[in-house]
Amino acid sequence: MLSDHSIGYIEVKREIDFYYQMQHIEMQFELQLNLGGITSARHQFDLEHVIDVSHKPFSxxxxxxYLHTNQGVFPYNIQVDPTYFIHAFKSLKSKK
Structure with a gap:
């Protein structure tokens, strides 16, 4: 049985402060992969609705x-190598 896998991601919120200065606030969340699907802070995807998971590294x-779903492509800004997360997804997906 597959245990839960997760990977951290960052969302940047931009807001204007009291002095009309642009502030960038980084918030950290986790993508959770389990037998039911993939869950983020804002979305939940059933495993059968996730078509693929891919990665675009920065230098x-x-x-x-990227989560490729039947609802579109959802990007997540990550700071770590997602190879284990992608392999876990593909392994789980191939069993269904």
């Missing part, structure tokens, strides 16, 4: 993890 580290 300075990190990158973007």
């Amino acid at each position: 300075f580290g990190g990158g973007i993890l």
Whole structure:
């Protein structure tokens, strides 16, 4: 039985402060992969609705993890190598 897998991602929120200065606030969340599907802070995808997971690395580290779903492509800004997460997804998907 597959245990839960997760990978951290960052969302950047932009807002104007009291002095009309642009502030960038980084918030950290996790993508959770389990037998039911993939869950983020804002979305939940059944495993059968996730078609693929891909990764675009940045030269300075990190990158973007893409969830290809029947509702569109959802990007997640990550700071770590997602190879284990992608392999876990593909392994789980091939069993269904």
